[in-house]
Amino acid sequence: MENNSKKVKYDGKPLEYDFDGIKELNNPIPPWLVYLWYISLIFSAMYFVYYHIYKLGDLQDAEYERQMAKAVTSVQKHHEESGQLNMVILAGDEDMADGEAIYKEKLCATCHGALGEGNAIGPNLTDNYWIHGTGDVASVFDVIKNGVPTKGMTPFKDQLSDEKILQVSSYILQKLQGTNPPNAKEPQGVLVE
Ligand code: HEC
Structure with missing residues (x-):
């Protein structure tokens, strides 16, 4: 062996x-x-x-969620301390009613249509196409506040307080976005999915 x-x-x-x-x-x-x-x-x-x-x-x-929640709280705290407005979409009935009233009174409807469908002057606010920003509340707020004077969008910073601008921004994002009104203007800008 x-x-x-x-x-x-x-x-x-x-x-x-x-x-x-x-x-x-x-x-x-x-x-x-x-x-x-x-x-x-x-x-x-x-x-x-x-x-x-x-x-x-x-x-x-879970860790990501926890860190994001922490970040949101600290941003809110920072805004409260510095007297800045929180850029969060408002959803309350009162804010929606105020937002709608502003939309009508401030002649947004003249350039963007009563239902946000857009017209010969202003773009459609109900679709997912955005010329400025990506349809987040901060970009919408910014366009309304500072306007786009060269393109015919009025700046509203002298006419509306930050809170009112946030209300009308929220109204657009909550109540107009995603609706499919008749005579909607063709998309302008970039599709945000
Ligand atoms: C005199 C006409 C006019 C009025 C009044 C007006 N807009 Fe506009 N708005 C425009 C035009 C034109 C644009 C497109 C600007 C561009 O092409 O850069 C625009 C753009 C916008 C945008 C950005 C759309 C995008 O696709 O990025 C928002 C949001 C908006 N307007 C909201 C409002 C709100 C809210 C009001 C009322 C408080 C208002 N607008 C009043 C003409 C107007």
Whole structure:
């Protein structure tokens, strides 16, 4: 009987056997790599138990949500301290009614249509196409406040307080956006999805 348990020497030399003339070199995995592998096995087992079995830590999504919530609170706090308005869409019935009244009284309707459908002067405010910004409340607010005088959009900063501009911005985003009024003007600007 041949002795197969002969201790193999890891020396990078060809091993004794060959197969169709192919020889295998004796190149063992270096010990540090083997230990790294053991460590990563142990780490992944601990990770699995911690995050997936006992659910002790936040996974990516939860951590993202938590950090965003924290950021929103700190932005709000900063705005309160500096007396700035929070750029959040208002949704209350009163704000919607005020927004609609402003839309009518300030002649927005003259240039943008009673239903926001747009006309020969102003763009459609009901579609998802925006010339300025991406349909977020801050860009809408900014256009209304500062206007686009060269293009015929009146700046309203001298006529409306920031709060009123936010109300009419919210009215556009909550009540006009997404409606499909008759005689809607063709899209202008960039589609925001
Ligand atoms: C004298 C006409 C006129 C009046 C009045 C007017 N707008 Fe405009 N508005 C325009 C024009 C023209 C544009 C397009 C500007 C451009 O092409 O850059 C515009 C653009 C806008 C935009 C940006 C649309 C986009 O696609 O980016 C918003 C929002 C807007 N107006 C809201 C209002 C609101 C709210 C009022 C009333 C408080 C109002 N506008 C009053 C003519 C008017």
